[in-house]
Amino acid sequence: MSGGISEILKNCVNQEKMADVELIVGKDEVRFQAHRFILALVSPFWRSKLYTEGWEKQETKGKITIKLPELDPKLFGMFLEFAYTRKVTMKNNVVFELWKVADQYGVPQLKQYCADLFEKTLDATNCINFYEFGVTAGVEEWKVSAMDYIKGNTKQVLSNEECFVGVKEETVQSILDIEKLYAPEINILKALVRWGKDKKEKEFPNDEGVTFRNILKNFVPQIKLDLMSFTDLDYIKETQIYGPNDLLQIAVELANNFKLNIKPLTRAGPQIQNLKVLLLAGARRGTNRLEHLKGTIMSGGIEMVDIIDISATAVTFEKMNEYDTIVLRSQNGVDMVENMRLGNDLARYVEGGKGLTVIAINSLINTDGHRVKGRIVDEAFIPLAVAERVQQDERELGEIHLPEHPIMEGVQSFKAKDYAHLIGTQDINGGTKIASWNNGFPLITEKTKQESFGTVVCLNFHPMSTQITNDCGKAWLRETDGAKIIANSVQYVGMKIYKN
Template identity: 50%
Template sequence: MSQALDEILLGYVNNKEFADVKFVVGKKKAIFYAHKFFLSLVSAYWRNVLYSKGWETRRTRSLTEIYLPDLEPRIFLSFLQFVYTRSVKIKGNLVFELLDIAKKYGIEELFKYCDESFQKSLSNENCIKYYEYSCQNKLEKWKAISSGYIEDHSGEIMKNHFCLIESTKETVLSILNLEKLYAFEIDIVKSLIYWSRSQKRKYYQSNEKVQLKDILIEFKPLIKLEFLDFDGLEQVSDIGLYSPTIIFGAMMKLTQKYKVKVRPLTRAGAGIEDLKVLLLANCRRGHERIEHIRESVMTTGIQNVDIMNCSSQAPSFDEMFKYDCVVVRNRNAENLHNQVELGNDLARYVEAGKGVVIIAINTLIDNDTCRIKGRLQDEEFIPLQFGERIQQDSRELGEVLLPEHEIMTDVNSFKTKNYAQLIGTHDVRGGTIIAKWSNGFPLITEKTKEENFGTVVCLNFHPCSSKITNDCGKVWLENTDGDKIIANSVSYVGMKLYKRVKPQRKQRKL
């Protein structure tokens, strides 16, 4: 049609002049006027309705009145525009709604128009919605067209992390299984996270037990860890779909591939009270001494300290990774459980950015039955060489080489009761001496083996104070600051993980 004729015909849409049929549409009974002639030209259905007897219409003077309670007025108006001009502007879901009318009233011409409009109106913003509609209504042609569009533009589509947010689970699974879906894996992961949050708000808001990982469990096989960068691995770690061991393994492969340092997984905004500490300890003289160490750890405000007997069991790496710091204290008379495996797991733990505090007496004694073995020792993560246990007269805090160090906060004195028991070595294996005994032996040492690794601190003294009344004379005096040294060491290595500045890295397609 010419533009002039289109404008003339459009003027008759819902125009009472010459109208011979009146439509009452929708629940609010909107009124539309039309002409039987135009309706009969476009549809055999309407021709039979309007020119046959016995159909549910009512004559009102010269008008035939027809009720269409199930249609929305805006959809019916668009349908009338097509009836008169053979075209209509397609916006939003209009193409679906007009297609329903075309199928309901058998209007082949409208069906073809919707088919053409569907292909022309496909965009990054609506293609997923079009795909979902096609699948739900078994429109194979539309499904093939929309899925092809998604594959061709998947990189751009997934950059909008809200692209899946209104889709059903079936649609999301189907899209992620498309054969030629090429996008940054990090964009896919973020889109899934936004989708899962939307699902939680919509269906599980009242159920606090439902986590994002529960909603995304079916998507786990579709997340390709090998294509994620550090940001992506951190996102997946936060969801909790994979164990820390798997995440850390993927990070190590990434560092080997691009020869960059591991960036540890962090919780933003953590404080001392949020730290989770595991105390690996044993003592032949009773649990009272272990509880005393636990109380010392909690001096500066740390609240979460769990105890595990290191003579009868050792935590797996996954169990250990839940904690921000591990404190190791082993009694000479007890053997460390799986010494080599524990040393290997502690090394991996430090590589992941976590902190370890070793209370050195007996744990670092040069005795094969009780000392730490494995990579933690062999690859020199520990800032103090194994040595003989020596006993000397009463000793106290000597030279403080780093008085501004966090471990020395509020530490004013430290002294043993009768005689000092310590590891007699000056070799700190590339570590840093923070403070010494008055006889010159290292008292507090630390070592961060590589950038972005966690820190290991060694405390070269007996862990209990004179508060333990039935202990021998080697304890430190209760009115001095041994408890602060222990607590400050734990908070120092634990909080380093959260204080570390994230390095800026450009995103790359892996």
Template identity: 40%
Template sequence: MEDSLEKLFSKQFNKKEFSNVKLVVGKTKKVFYSHQFVLSMISPYWEKLFYDKNSEQKHPNRILVVFLPDVKEEIFLLFLKYLYYRKILLKKEKEKEKKKEQETKEEKPKEIGKETGQMIELYLLSEKYECEELTTRCYEYFRKQISNSNCLIFFQYFKNRGISILSNCHLQYIRNNTELLFGDVNCFRQLSKETINYLLDNNYIISKEINIFRSLINWANSEKERKSKDQENVTIKTLLKDYLPTIRLDLMDFQDLQYVYSTGIYPVEQLFNCSLRLINKYNPVLKRKIRIRKNSKILVLCSARGGEKKLFDFKKMIMDCGHKNVDLINISKSSASYKKINSYDLVILRCSNYSPTNNPQSMGNHLAKFVRNGKGLIVIAINSLIENDSFRIQGKIVEEGFIPLAVAERNTSTSRELGQVHIPDHPIMFNVNSFKCKDYTHFIGTHDINGGKLIASWDNGFPLITEKTKEGGKFGTVVCLNFHPMSTAITNGCGKAWLQETDGAEIFSNSINYLVKRSNLH
């Protein structure tokens, strides 16, 4: 019965008989016929036009003539067809063209084709006419079309047109696939300088630095070829002038630097100094392969035995991993309001069992609210979660199970190392191949992770890295690192420090990047 009604309804499409609206569309004044009730049924815009008591068009018993000179004929035809067929009826591509597109799909990034252009115009028209159902259909069409080959060029197109809901949809895809997208050294070729600046200045790029550099070189070669037709003396170095300061040469290895040298872009002396730093194999920073989110604001809430020096050493370790916008509050002497805490993208918490936490109950409540607001928190489990320790964190962050490790006794063991990695492809484990403590190991001795995810364990089976995002609402994520945070680079005489030639710096910096990325999605 429903199908027969739909067929009957669709037969009235663009029929002059029984119609009571004549629509004169576009520059060619193409005429379409429709019905007031059909247009009004799905569109508040048309309903107001026809039936509002103040409307000049309120004449339901006679044929109305409506002029739409600014609307394209073929787009209005699609709109009208949708009202009668409840389907988006695009003209199918010829099989030959379709086959050709399939053959070249992997060779170059997809451009804005005719079908896509029509869908964009239809989307804009549906918004103009307040046709929510059609707007949603168009949005779903674009969402399903997103792929590695088109997301960057489509993002640029929608952003330039000011279509924020579609540009944000593609930006979300870019955020979730940055390693793969920026691994293609041709990814920037079709992008404008403004779009590249926008992408590199934002807080979600995870890519090897050499890939960013290669992509910029390829983009500059394309720009040079294009501009050489109109301008003389266009050089790669000139085109890349604004980008060179943003490239982190210290995140490259010898092979990467050799390629950079071959381009002749950087001074030899600068590259030589980078090579000298690589000789120091114990520098934990130099293993970093992923691009740091340079705009991230990080707050370290930390207390420590041994005075201010250890606190600032801890802050320096984080900054040495590439995170420059780092503030520190000594929570054994000061406290932080929720307003202060919430102004950051990420908080790192480290309590001490020798230095009391100033108002740990209030601090825990603030942190719970911070995570509820979609932000990320890293908890250094040692001392922060010790059972029967009045210096540990308290309040709702513990009571409501936000932290993916239960409060328990601190265990001391002989030197332990990285054991089973339960989620090998987790972003926190990127480039993490080894992790080991010097002489002995402190950790919270529990297997209870409060319903969180176990990412990696110590070699004795106890949790090493865990994470949890509470269900319900847009909660942020809490990552728990169950080891002493200092490396032997800071406290060489401390037996519980992790060996700086292992990958503790990667664990810290990956955790920060992972949580800042998730925080930016909320």
């Protein structure tokens, strides 16, 4: 029988034939047909409602009728579809509401389904709403994921015209409290203005005692005007949140910066969003892990990361040279296309003054097809030698040899889930150790062969976090600072091209 029991149940969704429950949902009394035993199997709420005396229900000729006037028919239809098929035809704009229904009905599988959809659809247009819902629902994982996205994509988030509109004051403050915001300060101001105007219009439309300026009074002192440019002055004036004396002082300071050719900064330091990064990586396990690594690279504020699958495509030197910096990451079980030529071209790229970040696992593993070859290895550009891959029980950050190094900025901890997965050698090809594992093996190293060359950084750990691969013992714990190490490394070698 084609499809089996799952196909049979799929064909039973909202079918009157043999149904023994009719549910009348919403103010418009939309009618749904269901089966008592199906609802009772998936939901303790419905098990109690259908099989316990005392609930308000009617029973006629063996069919129970229940009214649910307070529930949205669309949401109930999705719940019913999941009850029968374990799948939902759903857009992400109702994931919050459906999660609430799943919580009310006690269906953890549907709650997890919503959580998985949340992870897949998180973007600049919905991340703040997802964060707020995580706070309301008490789902810490949702809060953390949403805030991580906001931190890594602040400029895109704040540039969204709907950003901050309708959100809570506590949420606005949580975003402003982020230690580093990789976004121009003018974007932050514009988002606050949108929030204040929306709040005034919706909550105090006719209250002359509550002004737009009053609403923003707690946030205005947090705006860092010294990080703006002279060309932002017209907008600052238009906001009407600064008095005449304040505007005069602001104008003088910004004019001086303009004359001195001081470029505005972000709260995280020099603007680095315009770095063009190329991720050269294998895709044996599909694109999810590559997208995860891309997101990790972007978490420090870089806006543009392109991916080329080096297990399927031969990359030309001309293509490489379109980018400011490159990240190389091979995968076990995947052979690089033309790995000899790739290594020769990467050496030319570094000789041209551009930086390279090498994920040692598995780019330097002592396996013929999986690793990079050519001059980049033979002439010791990379500060780690080719060797066997090993696993170690000691699996966390050990000695930090250069604590003031830019790559270590903000790094407090780093730990793999169950075991360290690394290239087992102490040979760093004349490079410099920045940090080591607590088993003594190199964790982060760097090398610049000649003054005119770019810098190569080698990261000797598995680049995936438990956010995407929680069942993998070699992944680094997402609550530690693996993302900072990776993002800082890419920024560090990339910014070298602007050193003079």
